[in-house]
Amino acid sequence: MRAGAPARLAVIGAAFGLLAFTLSLKLGVADHLDPELIVQLRLPRALLAAAVGAGLAVAGAALQALFANPLCEPYTLGISSGSALGAVLGGALGLAADYGGVGLTAFAGALVFAAVLQLLGSRGGFPTSSLLLAGVMLGFLGSSLVALWMALADAAGIQGALFWLLGDLSRARLQGAVLTWAAVGLLISTLWSRWRGLDALLLGEEDARALGIDVPALRKRVLISASLLVGFCVSSAGMIGFVGLVVPHFIRRFAGSLHSSLIPLSALWGAAVLMAADLGARLAASPYELPVGVVTALFGAPLFLWVLTRARGTR
Amino acid sequence: MKPDDRVLLGAYGLIHRFGPATALSEVSVELRRGELTALIGPNGSGKSTLLKVTAGILPIQGGVVKLQGKELRSMSSAARASCVTYVGGGIRPEFPLRAREAVGLGSVSRGPSEPAKVQWAMDACGCWGLRERDVASLSGGEQQLVMLARALVQGGRVLLLDESLSKMDLHHQTRSGELLRRLCRDDGYAVGLVAHDLNLAAEWADTALLLNGGRVAGFGPVREVLTSQSLGALYPGASLTVAPSPASGAPKVFFARSR
Amino acid sequence: MSLRAEIIALLASTALAAFAAPSEGALVDALGREIKVPAASPKRVVTLAPSLAELAADVLGAELDAIVGVSEYTDYPRALERATKVGPFHRFNLESVVALKPDLVLATADGNPSDRVLRLQELGLNVVVVDTSTLAGVEHSFRLAGLSLGRPKDGEALAGRFKAGLQAFRGRAAARAGLAPRVLFQLDREPLVSVGGGTFLQEALSALGAENALSDLRTRYPRPALEEVVRRDPDWILILAMDGRESGAFRRMADDWKPFTGMKAVKAGQVRVLDASELGRPSMRLLSGLSRLERELFPGALP
Numbered sequence: 001m002r003a004g005a006p007a008r009l010a011v012i013g014a015a016f017g018l019l020a021f022t023l024s025l026k027l028g029v030a031d032h033l034d035p036e037l038i039v040q041l042r043l044p045r046a047l048l049a050a051a052v053g054a055g056l057a058v059a060g061a062a063l064q065a066l067f068a069n070p071l072c073e074p075y076t077l078g079i080s081s082g083s084a085l086g087a088v089l090g091g092a093l094g095l096a097a098d099y100g101g102v103g104l105t106a107f108a109g110a111l112v113f114a115a116v117l118q119l120l121g122s123r124g125g126f127p128t129s130s131l132l133l134a135g136v137m138l139g140f141l142g143s144s145l146v147a148l149w150m151a152l153a154d155a156a157g158i159q160g161a162l163f164w165l166l167g168d169l170s171r172a173r174l175q176g177a178v179l180t181w182a183a184v185g186l187l188i189s190t191l192w193s194r195w196r197g198l199d200a201l202l203l204g205e206e207d208a209r210a211l212g213i214d215v216p217a218l219r220k221r222v223l224i225s226a227s228l229l230v231g232f233c234v235s236s237a238g239m240i241g242f243v244g245l246v247v248p249h250f251i252r253r254f255a256g257s258l259h260s261s262l263i264p265l266s267a268l269w270g271a272a273v274l275m276a277a278d279l280g281a282r283l284a285a286s287p288y289e290l291p292v293g294v295v296t297a298l299f300g301a302p303l304f305l306w307v308l309t310r311a312r313g314t315r
Numbered sequence: 316m317k318p319d320d321r322v323l324l325g326a327y328g329l330i331h332r333f334g335p336a337t338a339l340s341e342v343s344v345e346l347r348r349g350e351l352t353a354l355i356g357p358n359g360s361g362k363s364t365l366l367k368v369t370a371g372i373l374p375i376q377g378g379v380v381k382l383q384g385k386e387l388r389s390m391s392s393a394a395r396a397s398c399v400t401y402v403g404g405g406i407r408p409e410f411p412l413r414a415r416e417a418v419g420l421g422s423v424s425r426g427p428s429e430p431a432k433v434q435w436a437m438d439a440c441g442c443w444g445l446r447e448r449d450v451a452s453l454s455g456g457e458q459q460l461v462m463l464a465r466a467l468v469q470g471g472r473v474l475l476l477d478e479s480l481s482k483m484d485l486h487h488q489t490r491s492g493e494l495l496r497r498l499c500r501d502d503g504y505a506v507g508l509v510a511h512d513l514n515l516a517a518e519w520a521d522t523a524l525l526l527n528g529g530r531v532a533g534f535g536p537v538r539e540v541l542t543s544q545s546l547g548a549l550y551p552g553a554s555l556t557v558a559p560s561p562a563s564g565a566p567k568v569f570f571a572r573s574r
Numbered sequence: 575m576s577l578r579a580e581i582i583a584l585l586a587s588t589a590l591a592a593f594a595a596p597s598e599g600a601l602v603d604a605l606g607r608e609i610k611v612p613a614a615s616p617k618r619v620v621t622l623a624p625s626l627a628e629l630a631a632d633v634l635g636a637e638l639d640a641i642v643g644v645s646e647y648t649d650y651p652r653a654l655e656r657a658t659k660v661g662p663f664h665r666f667n668l669e670s671v672v673a674l675k676p677d678l679v680l681a682t683a684d685g686n687p688s689d690r691v692l693r694l695q696e697l698g699l700n701v702v703v704v705d706t707s708t709l710a711g712v713e714h715s716f717r718l719a720g721l722s723l724g725r726p727k728d729g730e731a732l733a734g735r736f737k738a739g740l741q742a743f744r745g746r747a748a749a750r751a752g753l754a755p756r757v758l759f760q761l762d763r764e765p766l767v768s769v770g771g772g773t774f775l776q777e778a779l780s781a782l783g784a785e786n787a788l789s790d791l792r793t794r795y796p797r798p799a800l801e802e803v804v805r806r807d808p809d810w811i812l813i814l815a816m817d818g819r820e821s822g823a824f825r826r827m828a829d830d831w832k833p834f835t836g837m838k839a840v841k842a843g844q845v846r847v848l849d850a851s852e853l854g855r856p857s858m859r860l861l862s863g864l865s866r867l868e869r870e871l872f873p874g875a876l877p
Contacts (some may be wrong), residue, residue: 033673
């Protein structure tokens with residue numbers, strides 16, 4: 001009955017992803033574009049969308065498992081706020097808005113916040129629920145500082161920051177996209193290899209310990225990997241919400257919560273969804289570009305609500 | 316019969332504090348192969364804490380725990396899990412999880428899933444028919460059956476049950492009790508059971524450990540340990556009499572209304 | 575060689591050297607690149623800001639066909655309203671620009687996102703970046719535009735005209751020495767957005783001999799607290815209607831100040847909405863915009 005669900009979802013997801021990728025290359029504002037320019041402009045963007053979509057979805061899945069909280073998503077722990085703050089400071093220092101400039105400071109910001117969180121969590125006996133709250137507080141701190149800067153800075157400078165915060169894949173360059181792919185791929189496999197521990201956490205931390213999982217070690221590894229993932233994704237593409245929260249839930253509904261399939265399926269569908277969303281963001285109101293995060297939410301939220309109501313019966 | 320050989324789990328001089336409160340004060344107990352030990356005591360007497368410390372869920376703050384002679388502290392989480400299985404009172408999964416998947420989690424520290432074992436365990440517990448149901452949709456009693464099955468899959472020869480049968484109906488309780496006895500008798504399990512119901516515990520147990528205020532108030536064969544005096548000391552204010560059951564000879568606790 | 579021949583040779587070589595060496599005043603754009611007259615005049619020009627379209631149109635005169643792509647809200651000259659749009663100036667669409675296969679892209683450091691402009695360069699396009707945040711920069715932009723469009727003389731002439739026009743204002747301002755009204759420009763309400771230092775608007779004000787009430791603020795478009803503005807008590811509060819239309823929104827901004835009867839500007843009835851459609855453009859029309867501003871601030875001044 002449901003036995004083939006993961007496989008089916010994988011096939012559909014791959015087809016969806018392939019379609020989105022192809023259309024991302026073929027379609028655009030310009031009806032006809034030189035192949036060389038397609039490689040320069042559209043290809044990096046599609047690649048980046050795929051990497052970031054996969055990364056955010058997997059980070060979301062892992063964090064939801066770690067904190068046993070369905071509302072968790074990559075931004076709950078405040079690491080993205082650290083990234084935003086880093087980017088903003090980079091911009092204030094006059095750094096160029098590319099991987100080497102603002103991207104670097106954004107990533108540094110993510111690392112700082114992640115390190116603080118890790119430090120808190122490594123104290124023996126620091127309960128996971130407190131860690132979650134600590135992360136939320138860090139997030140508030142970070143976004144307040146960002147808001148502070150926005151209040152004090154040039155009105156013109158805010159436009160750029162605002163679009164960055166809403167998610168901006170336009171800065172994609174081939175080299176950077178490949179780098180992000182490598183990093184995201186590595187981190188996703190790290191999290192995937194922890195599928196057993198993540199599965200055990202489905203029953204709660206106590207039961208996970210009883211089942212023989214070293215929970216503190218697991219927590220540390222998952223937190224580090226997820227933080228790095230979020231750091232990479234947010235540094236290269238700004239804050240794209242929704243994907244990290246909803247894609248894992250969507251997969252669980254149809255293919256169950258076991259992480260040996262949840263993680264790769266989340267990666268696959270996250271990539272496909274974000275590529276499709278970016279395509280929509282580019283085309284829906286051209287030559288204006290919509291922020292990607294807006295597109296993902298506008299389409300995804302109603303769709304997910306529908307999935308929620310339909311799935312009532314099987315429970 | 317060498318006493319050392321038969322001790323699958325030995326806890327000696329356990330001390331545990333939660334902040335300023337002392338939950339366990341020099342508690343020692345031995346769970347032997349083939350024996351079902353009931354842990355009896357009022358609320359807050361340290362029963363759960365004892366189970367959790369010996370299962371490795373709570374850290375050992377003082378004292379020693381040995382699993383078949385090996386110190387618990389020196390064992391890896393996975394090695395420990397293959398020796399001792401802890402089952403709590405219930406689960407509240409946040410995410411969709413089928414019963415058979417939950418049962419399959421028993422082998423998670425070993426490696427990939429073992430469908431044959433899952434089926435055997437669920438059959439033994441009488442919940443195979445629930446296998447495709449989502450755990451969250453099951454009743455409390457059904458969930459507990461699933462958790463029991465999970466414990467069987469995990470396979471540790473020491474089985475620690477912390478009010479794990481409390482929500483089952485009478486039929487399933489007795490069935491589970493019989494299962495536990497069979498595991499002890501035929502498969503050489505050592506079972507430690509915190510039971511919500513004194514009489515059920517008394518019916519199945521070979522040995523009893525009485526705990527009061529974190530201290531051992533009695534340990535030994537159940538007929539010897541469960542007496543009106545000992546229980547009266549544990550539960551002052553309750554008017555109770557202990558007498559052998561007409562059906563099995565096991566001690567039974569009779570409550571009387573206070574006049 | 576005879577002495578005379580030597581002298582002639584010396585003079586000749588000096589003259590040659592003067593031509594050969596890069597001139598000291600080589601024209602450099604905002605990215606620091608030296609702009610030279612191209613071999614062939616560009617036939618496909620994309621402008622990334624409305625003022626740049628005006629700039630290009632001024633240089634090209636009648637040959638507006640060369641302008642194939644403009645940014646949103648390019649409305650002057652009117653003929654350009656029908657050109658292909660490449661998106662808003664603060665976030666123009668890379669693909670749109672690239673698809674037009676331009677041989678010249680005019681960008682401004684004062685408004686275009688730098689990472690996208692650099693991207694265009696990386697993709698191999700010929701990008702010239704002007705910086706119109708100062709009046710000198712505006713004047714320079716005429717030269718740059720002229721050079722890059724293959725019409726250095728026209729560019730130079732326009733620069734001259736602009737300079738002369740500014741001079742006229744400055745001259746009249748000098749004559750009015752002693753009259754230095756303090757002006758607050760208002761761009762928006764809630765929050766109040768004004769104009770600070772480092773903008774051509776402030777310099778334009780100075781050219782008229784007036785002073786920006788917020789000249790000490792280094793942010794270009796600061797958002798001062800209402801109290802701060804009240805404290806500074808400017809003589810004039812001019813609401814800049816950038817699109818020229820006296821819509822209700824701007825009237826409301828003016829009415830917002832009515833309760834502050836203690837302020838000089840309110841008492842003197844000097845809270846006005848000003849048509850800034852020309853004043854707000856760092857192009858030749860800035861001069862007529864300045865003229866309008868001058869008439870507002872100094873009624874009775876000669877045009």
